[in-house]
Amino acid sequence: MKIVYDYQIFNEQKYGGISRYICEVANRIAQIEGFDVKILACSYINKHLESVNPELVIGMQRQHIPKTKILIDKLNAQFSKFWLKSNKPSIIHETYYSTTRIAPKGSRTVVTVYDMIHEKFNFLLNNKLDRELTLSKIEATKRADHIICISNSTKQDLLEILDINPDKVSVIYLGHSLIHKSKIDWKLNIQSKPYILYVGQRAGYKNFERLLQAYASNQNIQRDFNLICCGANSFSTHELDLICKLGLNGNKVIHVTTDDQALVKLYREASVFIYPSLYEGFGLPLLEAMSLECPVVCSNTSSLPEVAGEAAEFFDPYSTESIANSLEKVLYSSERAKNLIKLGKQRVKAFSWEACAKQTCSLYRSLI
CATH class of the missing domain: 3.40.50.2000 (Glycogen Phosphorylase B;)
Known part of the structure; x- marks a missing residue:
């Protein structure tokens, strides 16, 4: 054939x-x-x-x-x-x-x-x-x-x-395609504070602005965790203006561009991976994060619950309060984070x- x-x-x-x-x-x-x-x-x-x-x-x-x-x-x-x-x-x-x-x-x-x-x-x-x-x-x-x-x-x-x-x-x-290598020689040029990882495009339905607002609304999360944004273009003028308006300086919200192997390292060392999208046809980054033992926090809309199963902490992507609360549940509970990692390792086997x-x-x- x-x-x-x-x-x-x-x-x-x-x-x-x-x-x-x-x-x-x-x-x-x-x-x-x-x-x-x-x-x-x-x-x-x-x-x-x-x-x-x-x-x-x-x-x-x-x-x-x-x-x-x-x-x-x-x-x-x-x-x-x-x-x-x-x-x-x-x-x-x-x-x-x-x-x-x-x-x-x-x-x-x-x-x-x-x-x-x-x-x-x-x-x-x-x-x-x-x-x-x-x-x-x-x-x-x-x-x-x-x-x-x-x-x-x-x-x-x-x-x-x-x-x-x-x-x-x-x-x-x-x-999913990211390969977990035992050693990757790549260093992130930021302070060694723990971080929340966001990956991909940021415009429109990706709901990045609400993520910024949720992050800015929680002083504990701001104090203890950076927000690392990987992929797409550098922050736009509009995004930089919003970051400034929300009182978030450049040391807290950081954009990086990497290849696949550096992305593996980012997933592996993140405290959580967050996916606030309003709509996805599938949601491949969920599987990437799970395969690299990174706890997943994501929207409860479209295909995302279907792909994530029980291996994610879900939130209402239209509510900044819901986003912040879900982040808190995982960031400040090692038991919940470990459980999500365990569930994620099982879930990813289905794909x-x-x-x-x-x-x-x-x-x-x-x-x-």
């Missing part, structure tokens, strides 16, 4: 969760007897492809997104059309959302829906690109022979918002890339 993953996401993300997911699954399915796997990346910028068996990748890597990206996208589409017509795969797994059919006649199509954030939070649709993304998602899901959702929460939202036949929707959970790949294989077979 010939499986092809298309080019879309690999010219959009240099790094990122979606491209990592595709690479992890493709690498593993290629090792299963009876599957001929190709990633039709074309002209791409993605770094995760470097971890994939080079025999699977068709394309050429560039270091940066050029000003002519629109032209390159068109060339990628034309090259893909020619290659697919000549090679006729059994299944095309679209890596993102396209308004037009990519698969040639006779090939079956699969698309993965990662979340319904734009549809749930209508304010995001004020942006033209976000509106186009939503329209593309509608077309891609209606056209697909089968849809994978990465959580039951995402599946439920998809079926509620779009007119989709539930029989063509399956849930396949993600795995692996091997299981994700095997379930995806079974789905592919069912379509032929």
Whole structure:
């Protein structure tokens, strides 16, 4: 059975969760007897492809997104059309959302829906690109022979918002990729005070501003713990103004940028990992924290209770008081923290890339 993953996401993300997911699954399915796997990346910028068996990748890597990206996208589409017509795969797994059919006649199509954030939070649709993304998602899901959702929460939202036949929707959970190395030579250039760890983007539905307000509202937590924010861009002017307005100096709320191995160290040494998001399609950082024995404190919304199970201290993400109270329960109770670590180590066993790949294989077979 010939499986092809298309080019879309690999010219959009240099790094990122979606491209990592595709690479992890493709690498593993290629090792299963009876599957001929190709990633039709074309002209791409993605770094995760470097971890994939080079025999699977068709394309050429560039270091940066050029000003002519629109032209390159068109060339990628034309090259893909020619290659697919000549090679006729059994299944095309679209890596993102396209308004037009990519698969040639006779090939079956699969698309993965990662979340319904734009549809749930209508304010995001004020942006033209976000509106186009939503329209593309509608077309891609209606056209697909089968849809994978990465959580039951995402599946439920998809079926509620779009007119989709539930029989063509399956849930396949993600795995996690951070490797726990015994020794990592990386030092955080801050005072040695214990810290709360936040990882990822911070805008909008990520609810970072309420986290700042909750942190500022509790003098004990402020005194005893820093707040370390890892990933994304440096603090914006708006964020810096809010930090100042809340009376939080730069020695308390700190932004750092790291690679994966330094992130492992941050998780491993954090007092808690906090995830205040209003909505997630899955919540991969929860599994990363659990796998590295870091207690998890997170929102009680969307897919997060589904993924975390009993291995998290939950809060209402719309309430700064609830956020602060949940932090206190874990930060000032070694018994609760140890219990969450124990529960997390068990919970994370339910999620692996091997299981994700095997379930995806079974789905592919069912379509032929």
